[in-house]
Structure formats: structure tokens, C-alpha cells
Amino acid sequence: MPGIWIMAALLLGVAGAAIGFWLARRRQRSLESLRSRLVAVTQSSRQTGDNIAHDLRTPLTRLHADVETTLRNEDSEAHRATLERVLTEIQGMQSIISALLTLGQAEAGGMPVKKMAVNLSLLLEEILELYGPSAEERQLRLQGRIALQIMVEADRQLLARIFSNLLDNALKYVPADGLVVLSATAKGGEVVVTVEDDGPGIPAEMRDRIFERFTRLDPSRTPSGGAGLGLSLVKAFAKLLQGDVRAEASRLGGAAFIVTLPAAAAGVPRPVP
Ligand SMILES: Nc1ncnc2c1ncn2[C@@H]1O[C@H](COP(=O)(O)OP(=O)(O)OP(=O)(O)O)[C@@H](O)[C@H]1O
Ligand SMILES: [Mg+2]
Numbered sequence: 001m002p003g004i005w006i007m008a009a010l011l012l013g014v015a016g017a018a019i020g021f022w023l024a025r026r027r028q029r030s031l032e033s034l035r036s037r038l039v040a041v042t043q044s045s046r047q048t049g050d051n052i053a054h055d056l057r058t059p060l061t062r063l064h065a066d067v068e069t070t071l072r073n074e075d076s077e078a079h080r081a082t083l084e085r086v087l088t089e090i091q092g093m094q095s096i097i098s099a100l101l102t103l104g105q106a107e108a109g110g111m112p113v114k115k116m117a118v119n120l121s122l123l124l125e126e127i128l129e130l131y132g133p134s135a136e137e138r139q140l141r142l143q144g145r146i147a148l149q150i151m152v153e154a155d156r157q158l159l160a161r162i163f164s165n166l167l168d169n170a171l172k173y174v175p176a177d178g179l180v181v182l183s184a185t186a187k188g189g190e191v192v193v194t195v196e197d198d199g200p201g202i203p204a205e206m207r208d209r210i211f212e213r214f215t216r217l218d219p220s221r222t223p224s225g226g227a228g229l230g231l232s233l234v235k236a237f238a239k240l241l242q243g244d245v246r247a248e249a250s251r252l253g254g255a256a257f258i259v260t261l262p263a264a265a266a267g268v269p270r271p272v273p
Pocket of ligand 1: 169170173174197199200201202210215216217218226227228229230231232254255
């Protein structure tokens with residue numbers, strides 16, 4: 001009989017040691033994962049800092065040279081032209097700073113979200129109408145395939161900013177004679193809005209990274225190009241509305257940006273006639 005007790009005590013001891021070992025391994029693994037996440041966050045904020053410095057240094061250097069040259073010039077016309085260029089550069093820098101501040105606020109959850117019932121179908125039609133003239137100017141065909149009566153519970157202004165950013169991009173990156181299609185459907189409690197085109201598209205390996213701050217496909221940071229903040233804002237706004245956005249290859253041959261949002265309880269959409 002005592003043999004059984006000794007065996008039981010031994011088994012308990014072994015089981016206890018195994019559980020202790022397993023718990024220690026688990027704690028070590030979660031510490032390692034926390035550490036690697038911290039390293040990633042530190043690296044990403046350092047990268048963001050470098051990018052901000054780069055994006056502001058270039059226009060500041062240009063301004064410096066421009067103002068210095070103009071000061072040596074007596075011509076008042078030249079002074080005026082320089083002041084106009086200075087104003088444009090300052091506006092560019094202001095928009096980078098304000099986009100970064102908005103992004104920080106949205107990601108930290110500090111941005112006020114005014115949720116209300118929004119007829120998304122109507123809003124998207126309005127946005128399409130607004131972008132019609134710019135598309136025409138750039139010789140692009142802009143088409144809408146929007147189901148009727150799609151209702152969402154969301155902030156109207158944030159929705160408008162999401163789709164304006166995506167259309168801005170399509171109009172900017174699709175060459176003349178191209179096609180841009182904005183489509184929207186609602187299925188099983190989810191609303192799906194797609195902005196797609198037949199332009200150059202996004203390479204598969206960049207489709208996640210493209211949403212990070214300052215990521216641009218064209219590495220030559222031309223002054224006329226964007227800051228690389230638009231898609232980060234789209235992602236942050238979509239998340240604020242309990243939705244998301246992802247990039248894929250479009251059936252049209254270019255990029256497809258797919259925004260998903262929760263549908264409002266009311267409002268049964270009808271298909272496009
Ligand atoms: N429809 C598209 N087709 C091809 N490339 C695109 C498209 N939309 C975005 N991109 C690529 O993704 C990059 C990031 O887009 P994002 O909107 O974040 O920044 P941006 O347009 O460069 O500048 P910003 O929006 O801040 O003015 C762009 O620079 C471009 O290279
Ligand atoms: Mg953009």
C-alpha cells in the first residue's frame with residue numbers, strides 16, 4: 001500500500017514539474033512576443049521620424065535657396081513669384097503636419113466620431129458627381145455601380161474622406177484613357193465598397209505596406225507627388241467606423257481598394273438596375 005502512495009506522490013511531483021515548466025515556457029514565449037512587438041513599434045516610430053524629417057527638409061532646403069537668391073534680386077516681380085512659391089511649399093508642409101496630427105488622433109481613438117444613419121448609396125453618388133469634372137479633365141472614365149438604399153451607421157464626414165482619398169489616388173495614378181469604377185453592395189450585415197481601376201496596380205508584396213505612413217510606390221520623392229499619408233488615413237478612418245480596407249488586384253487590371261463597413265440594421269439594399 002505505501003508503494004501506491006509513493007507512486008502517486010512521484011506522479012504528482014512529475015506532473016507539477018511539467019506544468020511549471022509549461023507555464024514558464026508560455027510566459028517566456030509571451031515575453032518574447034511582447035519584446036518583438038515593442039522592437040517593431042520602436043523601429044516604425046523611428047522610421048516615421050526619419051520620413052517626417054526627410055519630407056520637411058526637402059521643401060525647406062528649396063525654400064532657403066529660393067529666398068536667398070531672391071534677396072539678391074531687386075526685381076519686385078521676382079519677389080512676388082518667390083513669395084507665391086514659398087506659399088505653396090508652406091501649404092504642402094502644413095498639409096503633411098495636419099495629416100499626421102489627424103492620423104495620430106484617429107489611431108489613438110481621440111477623434112470625435114459622429115455616428116448617424118447615412119444613406120451610403122446617395123453619399124457615393126454625390127462623391128462621384130463631385131469627381132466627374134476632374135476625371136474628365138484627366139481623360140478618365142469614372143463609373144458607378146452602386147446598389148440602392150445601402151444604409152450605414154457612421155460618421156458622414158469620415159466616410160466622405162475615405163472615398164475621396166481613394167478616388168483622389170485613382171485619378172492621380174491611373175494614366176489618361178483609363179477606367180475607374182466605384183461599386184457598392186451590402187450582403188449579410190456587411191457593406192462592401194470597392195474603388196478599382198485599370199492603372200498600374202499595387203504589387204502583391206506591397207499590398208499591406210501601402211497603408212503604412214509615407215509609403216509610396218515611386219521611391220523618387222518628387223515634390224509634386226503625394227506625401228504617402230492618404231491610405232494611412234483611409235485605414236485609420238475605416239477602423240474608427242468598425243470597418244477595414246485592403247488592397248487587391250482588380251479584375252480591371254489595376255488596383256482594387258476594398259472598404260468593408262458594418263451595415264445599419266435598417267435598409268435592405270436593392271441591386272443596381
Ligand atoms: N489606385 C492606385 N494605383 C496605383 N498606385 C496607387 C493607387 N493608389 C495608391 N497608390 C500608390 O500608393 C501610394 C500611397 O498612397 P497614399 O494615398 O497613401 O499616398 P500619396 O497618394 O502618395 O500621398 P497623399 O495621399 O498623402 O497625398 C501612392 O504613392 C502610390 O504609389
Ligand atoms: Mg493619396
